[in-house]
Amino acid sequence: MRPSVFASLARQRLFEYYKVWNRNTDSVESRRADRFDPTDGVAARGSFQGELNMHMADALISPAVGGAMWLASAGLTAYASRTIDARSDGRLVPLMGVSGAFVFATQMINFGIPATGSSGHLGGGLLLAALLGPCPALVVMASVLTIQSLFFADGGLLALGCNIFNLGVCPCLIAYPLVFRPLLGSHTNLRRVFIASLAASIAGVELGAAGVVIQTALSNRAELPFSTFLLLMLPIHLAIAVIEGLATTVILGFLWRARPDLQPTRSQPTGYSQSVVPVAAGLLAAALVLGGFVSWFASTRPDGLEWSVAKATGSSPLSGSTPLHAELSRLQEQSAILPDYGFLGDGGEAPAGENEASSAHWPAAQLGSSVSGIAGSLFVVLAACAVGWVSRAARPKREPS
Amino acid sequence: MNRVESAMRDLTHLDEVARQQTWLHRIDARAKAITTLVYVVAIASLPRHAVLEMLPFAAYPLMLLLAAQLPLRVLTRPLLVTILLGMAIGAANPFLDRSPVRVFDGWCIAGGWLSFISIQLRAVLGVTGAIGLIATTGMERLCHGLARLGVPRGFVTQLLFLYRYLFLLGANSAAMSRARDLRSNGRPLQLSTYGSLVGHLLLRTLDRAERIHAAMCCRGFHGDIPLGESDRFGPRDAAFVAVWCLVLIAIRVSHSGNFPH
Numbered sequence: 001m002r003p004s005v006f007a008s009l010a011r012q013r014l015f016e017y018y019k020v021w022n023r024n025t026d027s028v029e030s031r032r033a034d035r036f037d038p039t040d041g042v043a044a045r046g047s048f049q050g051e052l053n054m055h056m057a058d059a060l061i062s063p064a065v066g067g068a069m070w071l072a073s074a075g076l077t078a079y080a081s082r083t084i085d086a087r088s089d090g091r092l093v094p095l096m097g098v099s100g101a102f103v104f105a106t107q108m109i110n111f112g113i114p115a116t117g118s119s120g121h122l123g124g125g126l127l128l129a130a131l132l133g134p135c136p137a138l139v140v141m142a143s144v145l146t147i148q149s150l151f152f153a154d155g156g157l158l159a160l161g162c163n164i165f166n167l168g169v170c171p172c173l174i175a176y177p178l179v180f181r182p183l184l185g186s187h188t189n190l191r192r193v194f195i196a197s198l199a200a201s202i203a204g205v206e207l208g209a210a211g212v213v214i215q216t217a218l219s220n221r222a223e224l225p226f227s228t229f230l231l232l233m234l235p236i237h238l239a240i241a242v243i244e245g246l247a248t249t250v251i252l253g254f255l256w257r258a259r260p261d262l263q264p265t266r267s268q269p270t271g272y273s274q275s276v277v278p279v280a281a282g283l284l285a286a287a288l289v290l291g292g293f294v295s296w297f298a299s300t301r302p303d304g305l306e307w308s309v310a311k312a313t314g315s316s317p318l319s320g321s322t323p324l325h326a327e328l329s330r331l332q333e334q335s336a337i338l339p340d341y342g343f344l345g346d347g348g349e350a351p352a353g354e355n356e357a358s359s360a361h362w363p364a365a366q367l368g369s370s371v372s373g374i375a376g377s378l379f380v381v382l383a384a385c386a387v388g389w390v391s392r393a394a395r396p397k398r399e400p401s
Numbered sequence: 402m403n404r405v406e407s408a409m410r411d412l413t414h415l416d417e418v419a420r421q422q423t424w425l426h427r428i429d430a431r432a433k434a435i436t437t438l439v440y441v442v443a444i445a446s447l448p449r450h451a452v453l454e455m456l457p458f459a460a461y462p463l464m465l466l467l468a469a470q471l472p473l474r475v476l477t478r479p480l481l482v483t484i485l486l487g488m489a490i491g492a493a494n495p496f497l498d499r500s501p502v503r504v505f506d507g508w509c510i511a512g513g514w515l516s517f518i519s520i521q522l523r524a525v526l527g528v529t530g531a532i533g534l535i536a537t538t539g540m541e542r543l544c545h546g547l548a549r550l551g552v553p554r555g556f557v558t559q560l561l562f563l564y565r566y567l568f569l570l571g572a573n574s575a576a577m578s579r580a581r582d583l584r585s586n587g588r589p590l591q592l593s594t595y596g597s598l599v600g601h602l603l604l605r606t607l608d609r610a611e612r613i614h615a616a617m618c619c620r621g622f623h624g625d626i627p628l629g630e631s632d633r634f635g636p637r638d639a640a641f642v643a644v645w646c647l648v649l650i651a652i653r654v655s656h657s658g659n660f661p662h
Contacts, residue, residue, distance in 0.1 A: 055486070057483055057486055057487060057524060057527070058441060058444070058445060058523060058524070058527035059483070059487045059520045059521070059522075059523035059524040059527060060487070060490055060520065061445060062445060062446070063442050063445045063446045066442075066445060067442075077553075077556060078553050078556075081553045081555035081556050082553075082555075084555060091610075091614050093558060093559075093562065093614075093622075094562060094610045094613040094614045094617065095607070095610040095614070096559055096562065097559060097561075097562025097563050097565065097566055097610075097613075098562070098566045098570065098606045098607075098609055098610045098613070099606065099610070100559065100562070100563035100566075100567075101563055101566040101567045101569070101570040101571070101606070102570055102602065102603060102606040104563070104567055104570070104571070105405060105567075105570045105571050105573070105574035105602070106574065106599050106602065108404045108405040108408055108574070109404075109405065109574065109578055109590070109595070109598070109599065110404065110589075110590065111589070111590040111591065111592055111594075111595035112588075112589030112590055112591060112592075122599070139555065139556060139559055140559065140563075142556065143556065143559045143560045143563045144563065146560060147540075147560070147563060147564065147567070149531060150531055150532075150534065150535045150540075150543075151411070151412055151415055151532070151535055152408070152411070152478070152479050153479035153480075153482075153483055153527070153528035153531050153532055154479070154482070156441070156483075156527040156528070156531060157437065157438065157441050157527070157530070157531050157534075158441045158442065158445050158527070216490065220449065221449055221491075221516070221520060222490050222491055222493070222494060222516075222520070223491075223493050223494040223496075223497035223498050223513060223516065224490065224493045224494075224497070225497075228493075229490075246592060247592075247595070247599075250592055250593065250595060250596025250599075250600075251596055251599050251600055251603060253596060254596045254597060254599075254600030254603075255600055255603055255604070258600065258604060259604065259607070262607075
């Protein structure tokens with residue numbers, strides 16, 4: 001008899017004993033009887049595989065980062081809750097409840113990854129967004145993460161805001177509407193579902209992983225340098241994203257084959273408000289904060305491209321060598337409104353010693369940087385709006401049917 | 402036992418423990434939630450090299466866990482996972498931070514080792530605090546408390562629904578996993594089988610949601626679960642918050658001046 005067949009029969013016999021023993025005990029004792037479970041050996045192999053996911057932990061964040069992420073996640077979850085309240089017919093409430101329980105239960109079922117010998121499980125954010133829409137999916141993910149942080153200490157209470165943002169907002173409010181829906185369109189064949197799920201999973205999971213790295217770096221609890229940590233996290237999470245994409249594909253493929261009525265239609269809303277005003281206000285606020293405040297933290301060192309070219313060629317890429325280049329450079333300096341992201345004369349003309357002295361006080365409140373940042377951000381927002389308006393105007397009008 | 406059953410067993414155990422009626426269980430959920438939040442923030446605000454300074458904070462989770470009489474077994478998995486994560490991320494600290502830090506008079510240790518141990522201690526204290534809160538409060542009382550503290554009703558309703566159906570779907574999922582394990586002869590779950598297995602669970606879930614909605618409509622449901630009357634926030638609850646917050650803040654402030662940086 002082959003050992004595997006023998007093991008199977010032994011397991012069945014043990015299970016019979018287990019059932020008889022279980023029947024003869026009261027309800028509390030029967031739960032304790034699980035230590036005799038015959039399937040221990042089957043599941044033990046993968047019991048901790050996939051556990052080290054990207055839940056941010058309390059031990060790694062500072063109160064400032066944790067508090068800021070709490071505020072951001074609470075605001076977004078409250079916005080999502082209000083959106084649901086406004087359009088809910090009551091049917092969504094129990095559906096969201098059981099969907100959360102479904103994701104919770106499914107996260108504990110591991111499947112083997114072909115040709116690797118390891119296993120993975122579903123994250124659930126993208127699947128929920130595909131089933132319920134982005135806003136209900138965010139509320140469900142937030143509730144799942146809350147229960148996990150309370151009962152299983154996945155993450156922690158202070159890190160809950162980070163986790164809702166990384167595992168809820170990134171897949172539901174960013175990856176689903178911006179990657180999944182446009183790629184899927186109105187097609188639900190398995191190839192399109194696979195492409196859309198894979199791309200959206202990669203976008204959502206990598207964004208979440210980058211969020212973990214940024215939050216850890218800002219908290220200053222771990223010594224791991226930012227770039228090293230990022231280079232470690234992104235490839236690992238690329239593999240996790242592929243697993244997430246595969247799991248989402250097979251589940252959605254099965255569901256839409258079994259229940260074609262649940263397939264998304266082109267007219268199905270993405271969950272965002274149709275009004276452009278809140279979106280524009282949010283973009284404007286973000287532009288003002290980024291340009292006016294975060295620009296103070298801009299490094300005085302060369303950017304990545306300048307640094308790479310300088311390393312590769314051994315010289316600064318910005319030094320003009322031909323008369324034409326010098327002339328164009330002079331013309332640009334004369335016409336630039338804010339040269340080198342500052343006012344004329346406040347940065348570019350300063351002697352080298354002064355530049356070094358000012359960099360010692362980094363970050364410093366600099367009016368020139370703030371104005372440059374705000375103006376630049378506004379230009380980008382206006383340019384993006386102009387491109388959108390032109391493309392909309394150029395689109396052929398569809399005749400009403 | 403498979404992973405779903407193991408998790409469901411821990412969940413059930415915590416739920417049973419939370420239904421006890423000790424003096425700590427009778428303290429209002431809002432009082433315990435606020436105190437736990439202060440506790441978590443106080444620990445997170447300690448400097449990166451804090452180790453010995455962190456030990457007095459263990460009094461709060463110890464009180465919660467002893468009152469709940471929670472067996473250590475329920476804490477094992479969360480502690481192990483959190484410590485593993487902390488070790489993975491903090492592993493570089495001892496190599497990258499070699500600056501000597503004075504612990505006692507004439508006794509120095511590399512800063513990286515201190516911050517590494519500090520991360521593990523923070524993890525243990527954070528996990529025990531969170532589990533202690535739920536083990537002495539219970540999900541329903543905590544949700545009532547959160548609603549009274551101003552958390553949106555939609556989110557509280559979702560939490561209550563999720564918790565209610567967690568046990569049902571968990572049992573379903575555990576049964577399906579066990580059935581597959583017994584038939585698979587030790588082979589790992591293939592992706593195609595996984596799609597079918599989880600897909601069927603999802604179909605049952607959707608059908609169940611329809612039935613629940615119909616049943617709730619029959620009972621006059623209008624999209625909101627009535628939370629009923631919550632416990633009154635009495636002087637005993639106020640005293641609990643005041644005493645523990647003062648103790649935690651005092652411990653934190655007493656160490657603010659003498660940390661090596």
